[in-house]
Amino acid sequence: MRVRGLHYSFAQRAIFTGIDLDIDRGSVTAVMGPSGTGKTTLLRLLTGQLQADRGVIEVEGEDVAKLSRAGIYRMRRRMGMLFQNGALLTDLDVYENVAFPLREHTRLPERLLRHVVLAKLQAVGLRGAYRLMPAELSGGMARRVAMARAIVMDPQLLIYDEPFVGLDPISLGVVLRLIRRLNDTLGLTSIVVSHDVHDLSTVADSCYLLSGGGVIASGPPGTLATDTREDVRQFMHGLPDGPVPFHYPAPEYVEQLRQLR
Amino acid sequence: MRQTRAIELGTGLFVLLGFSALFFLVTQITNREFGFGDGGYRVVASFEQVGGLKPGAPVSMSGVTIGHVQEIEYDFGEYKARVTMRIDNQFDRIPDDSDAGIYTAGLLGGQYIGIGPGGSETFLAEGDQMQFTQSAIVLENLISKFLFSKAAESPDGQPAEESKP
Amino acid sequence: MLASLTREILQSLRVALQALGAYALFFVRLLGEVPRTLLRFGLVVEQVHNAGALSLVIIMLSGLFVGMVLGLQGFDLLERFGSEESLGSAAALGLLKELGPVVTALLFAGRAGTALASELGLMRATDQLAAMEMMAVDPVRRVVVPRFLGGVLSMPLLAAIFSLIGIFGAQLVGVQLMGVDSGQFWSQMRSAVEFGDVMEGVVKSCVFGVSCSLIAVYEGYHAVPTAEGVGRATTRTVVISSVVVLLLDYLLTAAML
Numbered sequence: 279m280r281v282r283g284l285h286y287s288f289a290q291r292a293i294f295t296g297i298d299l300d301i302d303r304g305s306v307t308a309v310m311g312p313s314g315t316g317k318t319t320l321l322r323l324l325t326g327q328l329q330a331d332r333g334v335i336e337v338e339g340e341d342v343a344k345l346s347r348a349g350i351y352r353m354r355r356r357m358g359m360l361f362q363n364g365a366l367l368t369d370l371d372v373y374e375n376v377a378f379p380l381r382e383h384t385r386l387p388e389r390l391l392r393h394v395v396l397a398k399l400q401a402v403g404l405r406g407a408y409r410l411m412p413a414e415l416s417g418g419m420a421r422r423v424a425m426a427r428a429i430v431m432d433p434q435l436l437i438y439d440e441p442f443v444g445l446d447p448i449s450l451g452v453v454l455r456l457i458r459r460l461n462d463t464l465g466l467t468s469i470v471v472s473h474d475v476h477d478l479s480t481v482a483d484s485c486y487l488l489s490g491g492g493v494i495a496s497g498p499p500g501t502l503a504t505d506t507r508e509d510v511r512q513f514m515h516g517l518p519d520g521p522v523p524f525h526y527p528a529p530e531y532v533e534q535l536r537q538l539r
Numbered sequence: 540m541r542q543t544r545a546i547e548l549g550t551g552l553f554v555l556l557g558f559s560a561l562f563f564l565v566t567q568i569t570n571r572e573f574g575f576g577d578g579g580y581r582v583v584a585s586f587e588q589v590g591g592l593k594p595g596a597p598v599s600m601s602g603v604t605i606g607h608v609q610e611i612e613y614d615f616g617e618y619k620a621r622v623t624m625r626i627d628n629q630f631d632r633i634p635d636d637s638d639a640g641i642y643t644a645g646l647l648g649g650q651y652i653g654i655g656p657g658g659s660e661t662f663l664a665e666g667d668q669m670q671f672t673q674s675a676i677v678l679e680n681l682i683s684k685f686l687f688s689k690a691a692e693s694p695d696g697q698p699a700e701e702s703k704p
Numbered sequence: 705m706l707a708s709l710t711r712e713i714l715q716s717l718r719v720a721l722q723a724l725g726a727y728a729l730f731f732v733r734l735l736g737e738v739p740r741t742l743l744r745f746g747l748v749v750e751q752v753h754n755a756g757a758l759s760l761v762i763i764m765l766s767g768l769f770v771g772m773v774l775g776l777q778g779f780d781l782l783e784r785f786g787s788e789e790s791l792g793s794a795a796a797l798g799l800l801k802e803l804g805p806v807v808t809a810l811l812f813a814g815r816a817g818t819a820l821a822s823e824l825g826l827m828r829a830t831d832q833l834a835a836m837e838m839m840a841v842d843p844v845r846r847v848v849v850p851r852f853l854g855g856v857l858s859m860p861l862l863a864a865i866f867s868l869i870g871i872f873g874a875q876l877v878g879v880q881l882m883g884v885d886s887g888q889f890w891s892q893m894r895s896a897v898e899f900g901d902v903m904e905g906v907v908k909s910c911v912f913g914v915s916c917s918l919i920a921v922y923e924g925y926h927a928v929p930t931a932e933g934v935g936r937a938t939t940r941t942v943v944i945s946s947v948v949v950l951l952l953d954y955l956l957t958a959a960m961l
Contacts, residue, residue: 325838327834327837327838351840351842352840354837354838354839354840355840357838358838359835359838361831361834361835362831363830363831365830365831365832365834365835366832366835367827367832367835367836368826368827368830368832378839378841379839379840379841382839382840382841382846383840383841424835427839431839546749546750546753547749547753549753549757550749550750550752550753550756550757552757553752553753553756553757553760553858553861554752554756554861556760556861556865557756557858557860557861557862557864557865558861558864560861560864560865560867560868561860561861561864561902561906563868564800564864564867564868564902565899565902567894568796568800568871568893568894568897568902569894569897569898569899569901569902593898595895595898596895597891597895604891644892649892649895649896651895
């Protein structure tokens with residue numbers, strides 16, 4: 279997957295001003311950045327849910343912007359995506375949720391379908407929970423079911439949108455491990471969007487750090503951690519003050535105290 | 540799977556209930572007669588005045604409903620209203636010299652056709668025309684007639700010109 | 705002052721027109737997907753169950769009470785003219801032509817419409833619709849159209865059930881309680897009510913079914929994806945549906961009289 283000179287603006291606000299990404303087949307790529315830099319927007323652009331103003335997005339050599347609606351749907355069948363909270367369909371149980379893409383896109387006989395679904399659930403360790411409804415799952419379990427659903431069509435690319443938000447350390451460890459394992463055993467390419475620097479650096483092959491509408495740093499996690507530039511350092515080490523100021527812009531403290539509101 | 544079956548059952552019940560309600564409304568609440576059941580036979584009668592008679596109005600003998608008005612049209616040959624009635628088959632022994640009149644049920648009720656039996660030995664059959672008819676009474680005509688006759692009776696006034704001596 | 709007022713009026717006119725246009729386009733899109741959805745009838749059946757079968761109890765109860773009130777009020781009114789026997793025809797005509805379709809539509813908006821809007825809004829807020837998009841499944845075809853069709857199919861049936869139960873409710877009060885002659889009640893009803901009257905009610909409830917379902921799925925599908933947005937969508941569904949039903953009722957009555 280290749281991205282060149284991506285520009286995108288929403289409601290007259292420029293969100294991306296020229297982004298270049300290269301994502302290698304079989305790798306786990308982390309996209310990091312402070313809140314509000316448009317990480318989720320980037321994913322929507324990559325998957326064709328949004329149209330870029332300028333620039334080229336190529337997935338497997340195909341220009342996403344030039345694809346028709348049917349073409350985008352065809353492309354998405356080779357992608358799996360995991361949303362922040364799993365986005366399981368609330369009126370279907372775990373089994374039916376995982377079976378959903380198969381039922382929509384294939385005419386597999388019930389026996390075969392059952393084999394596939396149970397195998398994918400086994401891969402995420404939730405084969406025993408196939409009868410539960412999404413409301414009965416914990417956050418970590420819901421995300422694992424969503425992972426099973428995302429890989430049920432055997433995609434080549436798996437995209438994770440903030441997969442670690444609100445997970446306890448155990449679930450987080452499980453999800454983290456699964457990202458790596460699924461990537462390696464199924465021969466996938468993975469993109470993980472997050473701001474959890476430390477967790478991500480343990481699984482990612484390479485990182486992109488987004489800020490202010492562009493990529494400010496890229497490379498393997500190790501080199502990013504030792505980067506000396508101020509803005510990179512602040513993000514990677516979670517420093518409270520730096521190029522992103524601690525204080526919201528305000529007049530002089532003493533000055534404001536003197537004013538009667 | 541059991542859940543799906545319960546949904547299908549509930550839905551089926553609902554649809555059945557809905558359509559039977561609709562069916563009941565159309566067949567039982569309205570005066571529309573449908574082609575099924577015993578079809579009955581048709582009888583025609585001509586009236587000077589049908590008043591507010593409408594298709595679907597009952598046709599009765601001595602208060603028993605024996606059929607319904609099927610069609611009302613204007614006949615330019617006779618300059619009269621031509622009313623087609625459908626009489627149920629079980630009432631197949633109405634003398635062919637019976638008379639038909641248009642009456643009102645109550646002061647504000649709907650109008651219906653009342654049939655008074657004649658004395659003939661032959662009975663009405665499909666397509667027959669009834670000879671003796673009595674038109675609907677139009678209230679306004681009745682009132683004006685009454686007023687004119689009152690005027691004619693008055694002792695000191697001149698008899699009205701229209702009134703017969 | 706005057707200029708700003710005109711500008712504001714023009715502005716809100718523009719917004720209203722825009723909303724109307726958006727509704728029309730969405731409606732056309734739904735219609736375009738209808739044939740394909742009918743091929744997967746199981747999905748529609750499920751929604752007929754949600755919109756229709758689950759509304760049955762409230763519709764039947766309301767129908768009974770509306771009919772009983774009609775019996776009571778109608779009797780009181782007609783007795784003044786000495787024509788209590790007409791109670792049957794008055795109640796039946798009132799229910800079939802007006803109260804059946806209209807009250808059913810209002811109850812439908814409150815029961816099934818809000819359920820639809822909040823369900824779709826919640827699916828939007830929890831990324832379920834986006835997830836379907838990502839699984840290359842068109843959420844309009846898979847989720848919205850079956851719900852729309854379920855509502856459209858349920859409404860006339862609900863209205864018929866409402867009217868029928870209402871007539872029995874009126875009969876209950878008029879004949880059993882107030883002592884109107886049972887034979888007169890039914891025979892006057894049957895001679896007064898025509899096939900066209902029943903059809904008028906059916907046509908009305910079909911139109912209401914389309915508009916109420918459209919409003920519910922539109923508001924739900926386009927809900928702002930937050931908890932507040934979902935709440936707003938359900939409120940808007942009830943308000944818009946009620947106003948539209950009453951407006952359309954007047955137009956339809958005027959057209960069919």
